[in-house]
Amino acid sequence: MTETAKRPVTIVTGFLGSGKTTLLARVLSEPSMSNTAVLVNEFGKVGLDHHLLRRADERTVLLGHGCVCCTTREDLVGALLELLNEEDRGEIPPLDRVVVETTGLADPAPILFTVFSHPVLQHHYRVDLVISTVDAVNGELHLSRNRESSKQIAASDVIVMTKTDVAGAAGGLRDRLYAINPYARVIKASFGEVDPAELLRPPASPTPVRDPLAAGDDRHVSQTHSTSLTFDGAVVWAAFGTWLSMLLHARGEDVLRVKGLLHVGGEGPVLLNGVQHVMHPPEHLEEWPDADRGTRLVFITRGIRSEELLASLEAFRDFIGAEPRLVEANAPV
């Protein structure tokens, strides 16, 4: 089954009280979302009223070498398989999408790992978006105090700033979010008021939404770096895959995000997208999304400097077949 024919899974994450459920309640009330199934961890105080609402109690199974991101969420496997069965039996309409709501502290990586690695699920589902909610009132505090929250921001494709009605301008928080992840779309929402089409729009090609260098010179405790790279020619995919798999083995927990288009000499690029040790299956696209035919690759890392990545790629240059170049790098934020 091609990637586009698979059912999209959207992950909604965000800190406790940051407005995940309010956002979901609002979005699910749209008639266009009636064939969207929702998996939640618990039925909270704000009742979600939706006919395809299921509960999945977080049950994780730690695998082999015991890193936290490479764990299988057995509860999700069960719930997603059950949805497939019900759809097959005609008990529910064909699914347009499945939304998975995580608990506040949850790292989205195990959900990605579960969908990509399960022998059945990987053929029927794909993860299309990771959405984070950030509370405009307490967001900065969470980002400063908690390493987990910068992981969630780095893993996101869309960030929804909630409670903007209470917090006012929240420009500082927005700069902070851009500085951690300049490639995520940031949407403001008060009382969960967002346009579902805008929220669920597929991510465009990985170009920065805003220049990370312009995001202010805030220096905080999270030690997150973002590095944007290109190569002066086509790269050898087998060699680049070898380098990246080695990097993810050694430092996967510090590589919060890898995203980009890789020029491998064919008609179209390879689309790379990874969160910690977990890589989305790389897609070899038929054509480039725009006129720019060069590699554009972004690494969001914790404790790994841009120069270290560049020096490593330089050392592997003979195998990779092209010279790496730094497009931009931002200081720890």
Next chain:
Amino acid sequence: MCVLCGRDFVSRAHWTDRHVEDKARAPGADPVEYQRDRRRDRVYRAVIVNKVLRHYGLRVQEWSGSKYLVRDGKGRTELVQDLGSLWPAAQRLAGRPLDPLDPALHAALVRGD
């Protein structure tokens, strides 16, 4: 592994192998071409990995199109499926982390030793 045909029932391809596997699943794919691409890809990858592993006193060998054999100088051997399991196995044999950001590895690669 199936004792009759010697094939593995690997439920998932590692992400580094997906481009060849996806091509094989595409409509009208030529199975002969798939085997050729796959074999070439694996042999080439073993060449690259060997250049890296030399720094750690290890060697890798592509084995019958289905596995990689990682060995150390004492003859200890680990059989692995793909790059996802190769690096942890190499680390066990080397007894130290294999970090691509290590300047000592960079120097060895540039010198070609």
